[in-house]
Amino acid sequence: MSGKNGAIRSGEKKTVEWRRSADTLSRITLEKGVDGLVEEYLNAEKHAPSCTITAFRKNNALGKNRSPYVGCLDETRVVLNNMPNDYIHANYVGFSQKPHRFIITQAPLDTTIVDFWAMIAQEKSEHIVMICDFIEDGKSKCSEYFPRERGRKKIFENFEITCMASEQIKSTNSTSVVISRLKLSSVNGSFNLTHYFLNNWPDRKVPDDPKILIKIMSMIRVSRNPIVVHCSTGIGRSGTFVGIELMLETVSCNLPLPHPNLLDFLRRQRAHAISTDLQYVFIFDFILDYFRTEHIISQYVITGIQKFHEEFENLKASNKGLK
Numbered sequence: 561m562s563g564k565n566g567a568i569r570s571g572e573k574k575t576v577e578w579r580r581s582a583d584t585l586s587r588i589t590l591e592k593g594v595d596g597l598v599e600e601y602l603n604a605e606k607h608a609p610s611c612t613i614t615a616f617r618k619n620n621a622l623g624k625n626r627s628p629y630v631g632c633l634d635e636t637r638v639v640l641n642n643m644p645n646d647y648i649h650a651n652y653v654g655f656s657q658k659p660h661r662f663i664i665t666q667a668p669l670d671t672t673i674v675d676f677w678a679m680i681a682q683e684k685s686e687h688i689v690m691i692c693d694f695i696e697d698g699k700s701k702c703s704e705y706f707p708r709e710r711g712r713k714k715i716f717e718n719f720e721i722t723c724m725a726s727e728q729i730k731s732t733n734s735t736s737v738v739i740s741r742l743k744l745s746s747v748n749g750s751f752n753l754t755h756y757f758l759n760n761w762p763d764r765k766v767p768d769d770p771k772i773l774i775k776i777m778s779m780i781r782v783s784r785n786p787i788v789v790h791c792s793t794g795i796g797r798s799g800t801f802v803g804i805e806l807m808l809e810t811v812s813c814n815l816p817l818p819h820p821n822l823l824d825f826l827r828r829q830r831a832h833a834i835s836t837d838l839q840y841v842f843i844f845d846f847i848l849d850y851f852r853t854e855h856i857i858s859q860y861v862i863t864g865i866q867k868f869h870e871e872f873e874n875l876k877a878s879n880k881g882l883k
Contacts, residue, residue: 561882562852563573564755569628569758570814573782575814577814578678578811578812578814578856579856579857579858580814581810581812581814581817582811582851582856582857583857583858584796584817585807585811585817585863586848586851586857586861586865587649587845587861588718588817589844589848590848590861590864590865590868592873593684594802594871594872594874594875595843597837597840597841598837598841599633600823600840601823601834601836601837601840601841602837604821604823604824604827610835611632611633611634611635611831612634612635613631613633613634613831614631614634615637615647615699616631616632616634616649617631617633617645617741617746618647619647621644621873622668622671622709623671623672624645624647624648624669624671624672625649625666626666626667626669626706626792626793626794627659627666627793630649630666630793630794630795630831630832631827631831632649632650632651632831633651633829633830633831634652636638636651636652636828636829636830637650637651637665638650638651638652638665638679638683639654640675640678640679640682641682642677642678643853645675646677647674648675648676648678648845649665649666649672649794649832650663650664650665650666650679650788650794651663651664651665651829651830652786652829653802653826653830653833654806654829655806655809655810655813655815656815657813657815658673658809660683660786661786661787661806661809662786662787662788662789662802662805662806663679663683663685663786663787663788663789663880664748664790664794664795664796664799664802664830665679665788665789665790665796665798665834666790666792666793667692667701667702667703667790667791667792667793667794668702668705668790669703670703673703673705674717674719674759675715675743675794676705677705677716677719677721677746678719679718679778679788680744680753680788681744681748683755683785683786683788684751684785685751685783685785685786685788686704686751686754686783686784686785686787687750687753687754687755687756687780687787687788688753688754688755688756688788688789688790689758689780689787689788689789689790689801690702690755690756690757690758690759690790690791691755691758691761691789691790691791691797691798691801691830691863692761692763692791692792692797693759693760696756696762696763696792701763701791701792702792705721706736706740707719707721707722707740707742707752708723708726708738708740708741708757709723709726710723710725710726711723718747719745719746720743720744720745720746720846721742721743721745722742722743722745723740723741723742724741724743724752725740725741726738726739726740726741727739727871728804729772730773731769731771731772731775735760735768735769735771736760736772737756737757737758737772737775737776738756738757738759739754739755739756739757739779739839740754740755741753741754741755742754742755744770748752750847754779755793756766756773756776756779757774757781760796761791762790763791763796763797764796764835764836764838764839764840765836765839766800766838766839766842766876770842770846770849771791773801773804773846773868773870774850777804777805777808779803780805781809788803789802793832794830795830795831795832795834796834796835796836796837796839797834797835797839798833799826799829799830799833799834799835799863800834800839800840800842800843801827801841802826802830802848803833803834803843804843804847807822807843807847808847808850810821822841822843823840824842838876841872841875842872844868845868845869845872848868848869849865849869852865
């Protein structure tokens with residue numbers, strides 16, 4: 561059974577349809593195998609969707625974009641209301657029952673922090689998932705756009721952000737996520753939201769401990785409003801995270817699967833989503849493991865999952881999955 565907004569409720573009894581959809585996705589994935597998924601990714605790379613990026617180009621010289629090479633699609637971009645400039649490098653990403661389920665965006669720059677909080681206030685977003693660090697390999701990847709200690713405040717023009725509480729949740733190994741309860745106040749009122757800071761997922765790669773993602777996903781699934789996800793440029797790590805959750809929610813709703821065209825499905829909403837073939841294969845390795853541990857799929861499907869996982873681990877260890 562799926563929850564409101566088509567979201568999976570952690571620990572719920574799975575329906576027959578749920579299990580049938582999970583079996584279907586698992587069989588398709590295992591038939592493709594790791595090599596087939598790598599080929600699928602590379603073929604999709606050659607056929608990027610031809611959509612317009614007019615607003616992106618107009619704002620390139622205004623300090624609104626992190627990269628001049630990562631476009632923002634006009635068709636799905638978030639349009640800011642009541643702002644001098646309605647542009648922010650952000651796109652709605654979802655599926656048929658919930659087209660605005662997510663907003664994938666770039667990490668705020670000093671010049672776009674106000675735009676970012678204007679978007680959060682406008683969309684009434686209750687959850688922000690940050691999948692990068694402020695500094696990576698000596699380079700700035702994200703501006704300090706929120707207070708990180710309890711009782712601290714940050715003010716950006718008309719927006720005041722207060723940290724009400726902060727805690728660190730550890731998973732296995734040394735992986736953890738910092739969860740902050742924030743209060744956003746402006747001339748239009750105030751509301752509370754939750755910020756998830758996952759800073760140990762390397763750029764263009766996959767997390768060392770995927771189980772931490774399950775914890776985050778189980779917390780954000782209750783959201784009624786768009787869930788905001790960003791890494792640095794808002795394509796690789798963000799696209800991978802959202803790809804996993806969209807596939808899981810699609811299965812839970814017994815909707816037609818975007819796979820084997822998952823990449824096209826995502827990139828028609830957020831250009832360049834998922835940066836490497838390793839990240840693409842990781843989506844399906846994660847989903848298969850989730851189905852197995854939750855006892856959702858049939859026993860005969862489970863027998864092929866271990867082989868798939870071993871092939872994925874070989875891809876990861878070989879460093880070949882960075883195309």
